[in-house]
Amino acid sequence: MTEATILLDPTSERSGAIRARRAPPPSLDGLTVGLLDISKGRGDVFLDRLQSLFAERGIDVERFAKPTFAKKAPDEVSAAIAERCDVVVEALAD
Amino acid sequence: MAMPLPNDGLLLVVKRDCPTCQLIAPVARDLAQRGLLAGLFSQDDPDFPEGLQVIDDRELEASFALDVEIVPSLIRRQGGHDAGRAIGWHRGEWQNLSGIDGLGADLPEERPGCGSLSVAPGMAEELLVRFGETGIRARDVEVHFPEDPVEQMFDRGWTDGLPVVPPTPARVLRMLAGTSRAPGDIVGAIPPGFETCTVEKAAINAVMAGCRPDYLPVVLAALDAALDPDFAWSGLLSTTMGAGVAVLVNGPIAKRIGMNAGLNALGHGNRANSTIARALQLIAINVGGAAPGGVDRSTLGHPGKRGMAFAEDESDPAWQPLAVARGLQPGTSAVTVFGFCGTSINNDEKARDAEGLTGSIATCLNATYHPRFAGGGIGAMLVLSGEYWRIYRGSGWDRARIETALHEATRRAPDKVEQGYVGVHEGGDETGLVAKFAPGDLLVVRAGSSAGLFSTIIQGWGSGPRGSQPVTREVIP
Numbered sequence: 276m277t278e279a280t281i282l283l284d285p286t287s288e289r290s291g292a293i294r295a296r297r298a299p300p301p302s303l304d305g306l307t308v309g310l311l312d313i314s315k316g317r318g319d320v321f322l323d324r325l326q327s328l329f330a331e332r333g334i335d336v337e338r339f340a341k342p343t344f345a346k347k348a349p350d351e352v353s354a355a356i357a358e359r360c361d362v363v364v365e366a367l368a369d
Numbered sequence: 370m371a372m373p374l375p376n377d378g379l380l381l382v383v384k385r386d387c388p389t390c391q392l393i394a395p396v397a398r399d400l401a402q403r404g405l406l407a408g409l410f411s412q413d414d415p416d417f418p419e420g421l422q423v424i425d426d427r428e429l430e431a432s433f434a435l436d437v438e439i440v441p442s443l444i445r446r447q448g449g450h451d452a453g454r455a456i457g458w459h460r461g462e463w464q465n466l467s468g469i470d471g472l473g474a475d476l477p478e479e480r481p482g483c484g485s486l487s488v489a490p491g492m493a494e495e496l497l498v499r500f501g502e503t504g505i506r507a508r509d510v511e512v513h514f515p516e517d518p519v520e521q522m523f524d525r526g527w528t529d530g531l532p533v534v535p536p537t538p539a540r541v542l543r544m545l546a547g548t549s550r551a552p553g554d555i556v557g558a559i560p561p562g563f564e565t566c567t568v569e570k571a572a573i574n575a576v577m578a579g580c581r582p583d584y585l586p587v588v589l590a591a592l593d594a595a596l597d598p599d600f601a602w603s604g605l606l607s608t609t610m611g612a613g614v615a616v617l618v619n620g621p622i623a624k625r626i627g628m629n630a631g632l633n634a635l636g637h638g639n640r641a642n643s644t645i646a647r648a649l650q651l652i653a654i655n656v657g658g659a660a661p662g663g664v665d666r667s668t669l670g671h672p673g674k675r676g677m678a679f680a681e682d683e684s685d686p687a688w689q690p691l692a693v694a695r696g697l698q699p700g701t702s703a704v705t706v707f708g709f710c711g712t713s714i715n716n717d718e719k720a721r722d723a724e725g726l727t728g729s730i731a732t733c734l735n736a737t738y739h740p741r742f743a744g745g746g747i748g749a750m751l752v753l754s755g756e757y758w759r760i761y762r763g764s765g766w767d768r769a770r771i772e773t774a775l776h777e778a779t780r781r782a783p784d785k786v787e788q789g790y791v792g793v794h795e796g797g798d799e800t801g802l803v804a805k806f807a808p809g810d811l812l813v814v815r816a817g818s819s820a821g822l823f824s825t826i827i828q829g830w831g832s833g834p835r836g837s838q839p840v841t842r843e844v845i846p
Contacts, residue, residue: 280518283536284508285527285573285655287564314835343835345604
């Protein structure tokens with residue numbers, strides 16, 4: 276009656292690492308901004324506008340796109356952003 | 370072990386609830402009086418056989434250690450090993466083992482024994498957990514009386530909102546016996562967290578879902594299909610559109626495990642139909658971390674998100690099963706996974722011929738997502754009921770003819786649709802019409818009872834290469 280019931284853990288038995296958010300740079304001067312379009316409807320409109328606003332301020336911009344919002348970004352897209360950009364803006368929603 | 374087994378001498382294992390054990394009680398007494406019995410174990414009553422020094426084996430520890438399958442078992446031990454064994458009563462064998470001639474002279478020559486309590490259904494796994502090495506690698510979570518394990522699992526966030534079956538080690542061992550795959554085999558990385566899932570973790574969640582062990586090969590095949598990148602399971606698990614996984618089962622496995630392809634096939638009441646896809650969703654929740662409000666952002670969701678599985682009605686040889694249409698050999702057990710956002714019914718009780726019925730179904734199919742959406746990226750699975758199929762069959766139509774007719778009937782003039790919904794087939798085809806469904810995005814299957822002029826449209830999620838494509842896999846035993 277007092278015996279414990281043993282349940283087997285159905286989870287991955289891992290807890291996600293919580294990383295502190297990286298502090299925003301004090302200035303974008305000299306930095307490259309990545310703009311990631313995840314292929315949601317009208318995401319490009321939002322990013323086009325951002326690109327022109329950055330350009331007015333003389334900030335370098337690189338454009339990237341996921342083939343589809345339904346799947347995670349291909350590794351080469353993630354790697355290219357990491358290699359070539361200092362900060363990134365991702366247009367998430369429709 | 371509470372009491373170590375004698376390394377040498379004769380051991381006898383009996384239970385009172387066995388006529389053969391009762392029959393040989395005088396022989397046990399004879400052997401004991403001669404000082405030949407190094408151990409006498411009773412599985413159900415330590416006072417049986419009466420008047421003898423009996424070792425209480427109601428915990429079945431000795432029976433498990435001695436691998437007893439039948440009682441009585443007379444075992445000759447030598448140096449800690451089995452040197453001979455008589456199962457049931459057989460005078461010659463007992464005489465050979467004991468070296469006593471004329472043993473049980475009043476008894477018949479032989480009598481079969483009874484099943485050992487240690488091999489009663491479900492007991493083998495319980496004893497392995499208590500006294501053996503299970504090989505299970507998952508962490509133990511202890512629930513102490515009077516805590517309720519079912520409530521504990523709710524508190525830990527391990528459920529889909531309905532109660533789940535406590536995954537005790539014995540239940541998980543029984544589940545693992547349902548597959549030939551090793552418990553440590555890696556099934557894949559489960560989205561949305563892309564956490565590694567082993568066969569053992571899948572089995573734990575299958576227990577929780579309420580699956581029987583013989584469903585596990587179907588669960589594993591469905592899991593393998595869902596992990597194909599073409600299925601985009603991560604997208605299905607995170608979309609605001611609220612998508613679930615439908616699992617269609619083809620081939621002999623469906624009947625073998627008692628799946629329902631008939632009356633209420635898409636509904637409740639059948640254990641396999643109700644639990645196979647539920648196991649997938651629990652794996653996504655528990656291993657992949659797909660919690661509603663976390664990565665799962667469903668605006669509304671739908672009841673089928675808990676998981677819907679059904680078998681295709683393959684009773685009419687004139688109907689080509691979906692798995693065969695998708696390239697597998699007839700008679701192959703297979704699953705097809707399909708991402709879906711709910712079901713709707715098509716009801717036409719005035720339909721009498723194939724052409725009219727096609728027009729009727731097409732009108733409803735065209736409403737998938739929105740009547741003005743067309744041009745690809747839209748998926749649907751049409752489930753033809755018995756009466757609808759009877760009409761088509763009576764007109765001499767087969768799967769290919771039905772599919773072609775539905776594709777033609779769902780095309781629309783460009784001004785009637787919002788073209789290029791997700792950029793496929795913009796501008797219409799050579800006829801100037803825009804197809805509602807891209808090739809392969811409309812699946813037609815057979816299920817349901819023979820009564821009722823209804824069919825069901827299972828509405829897909831974004832389909833095609835940029836969305837979720839159906840995936841078919843053979844079921845490996």
